[in-house]
Amino acid sequence: MRYKKTIPMARPSLGREEIKNVEKALKTHWLGMGSFVYDFEKKIQKYIGVKYAIAVNTGTTAIHLALAGIGIVPGDEIIVPSLTFVGSVQPIINLGAKPVFCEVEPDTLNIDFDDAEKRITKRTRAIIVVHYGGTACNMDRAMHMAENRKIRIVEDAAHAFGSYYKGRKIGSFGDIACFSFDPIKNLTCGEGGCVVTNKARIAEALRRKRLLGISKDTWMRYKNKRSWFYEVVTEGYRYHMSNISASIGLAQFDKLEGFIEKKKRIVREYDNFFKKIRGVALLRRNYSETAPFNYTIRIGRNRNKFIDYATKKGITVGINYIPNHIQPFFRKFSTKLPVTERIWGEIVSLPLYYDMKESEIQRVKKTVKDFMTDTAK
Ligand SMILES: Cc1ncc(COP(=O)(O)O)c(C=O)c1O
Incomplete structure (x- = not known):
């Protein structure tokens, strides 16, 4: 029998443009967060049509950062479909909160809002909606459920970079959405992720938490400069994206x-x-x-x-x-x-x-x- 090459389930498409961009990033000798990340965030903002994009090192950390940024604390309950990648769930655990698993619709594999609604309690602080396979969840229903209830909708849009809901890009109209740029996503940075929001206060909280709770240093870093002065103003993580990852993402954008x-x-x-x-x-x-x-x-x-x-x-x-x-x-x-x-x-x-x-x-x-x-x- 003639040998046939194995067909992978998914595979990133990489070419000369990515190699050239990585080379450009390497030649700056500024490998951490810098001007490439800043440019990448600007591109995302324009593409999605959102005010703020905060680039991070994975989609999972984007979700962790988003939940931390909206103030999730131990004991809070977060409703999440059980049929999702574990990266939607571990961030809830990381914050000491409780995942409340719910059903999905059989024909879309998106969250079943009727079932989710039944699981809301006094402790529910957020619902994570996963846009499975890139197909948007019913966001009207999601927003309606959250209204008057002090519940946030966190969009796990790991699958949905470039998808729309009723003519608007996913990530452009909710409170907070998280993307993944891992190796097999529609756009890859090697590994990477991003949180987008239109809310200035949330964006500010996310920026600080992304880089160890440091407040003053961000702008200097974007200019590939390091300032000697910094202040730690909140709890934070080392979740920032690197220039190398952003350089891959920038090349992918054009394609x-x-x-x-x-x-x-x-x-x-x-x-x-x-x-x-x-x-x-x-x-x-x-x-x-x-x-x-x-x-x-x-x-x-x-x-x-x-x-x-x-x-x-x-x-x-x-x-x-x-x-x-x-x-x-x-x-x-x-x-x-x-x-x-x-x-x-x-x-x-x-x-x-x-x-x-x-x-x-x-x-x-x-x-x-x-x-x-x-x-x-
Ligand atoms: C639905 C979903 N959420 C979150 C993630 C986490 O993204 P990452 O792999 O970039 O951490 C993924 C990744 O596959 C995913 O499919």
Whole structure:
């Protein structure tokens, strides 16, 4: 049999532009937070249409910083869908707060607001809404739930850089949204993240906390200069982005719309093909508004067998995600989530990335079709 190269599930698209930009950053000899980070933040502000962008070193630290910045303290309860990356949940634990896991909608894998609403108590301080796969949650409903209740909506927009909700970029209208620029996101910095907000007070708190609670030094650092004087004015973390990471992100920015368009095209092609296959359930999505991150389908109880089958065929597939409430470390926060428990046994994510070749797309389609046709017999 002819050897076929394994198709990854995701892969960053990197070229000469990223290499040139990293070289430029290296040549400044200012490797930490500096002018590249400042330029990157300005680009994000313009792209999203938001007043403040605070670049950090991962999407997880963006969420931690956001929760700390809105004043989450030990004992607070934060509602979060269980079916999300663990990076949405550990920041809650890091702050001594309690994750209250809730259900997702089976057809979008976004938060089920009816279920979330039932879990609100006097101690609820925030709801983390995850825009799964780049598809926006119902933000009208989210804002409505938060109004008059002293609850904040924190958007985990790790999957949704470049997505819209009702014609507005995600991150441009809520209180606070967090992005990830990890290696497989639509835009990568190698590792990186960002918090965006329109609220000056929140932005100020985030800037201070991002760099060890130091207040005076930020502007000098942006100019690649170090001032001898600094003051520590609050509790803080070492979460700032480096110039090297920002230099990669800046190069990626010019290609972002191309990345999104290609991934959208693959998603449409997959959807049009898979919708005709018995036993495959597609996620509901809005093609014009979604900048897709991953491609997840539901294939029923043979999911694990499919993973083995695809692996043998040289196709890497994944599960986004194993529910957090069944993870050993989070067991003490576990609760009954029958929908999530059923759905996670059915979901599988297929390869989706910008540099996917036509032959690879066809191989993925055929593999799903062959498996589903065989198991239906
Ligand atoms: C939904 C979600 N939230 C948070 C994160 C954390 O981002 P990072 O990997 O940059 O820490 C991710 C990363 O995959 C994610 O998918």
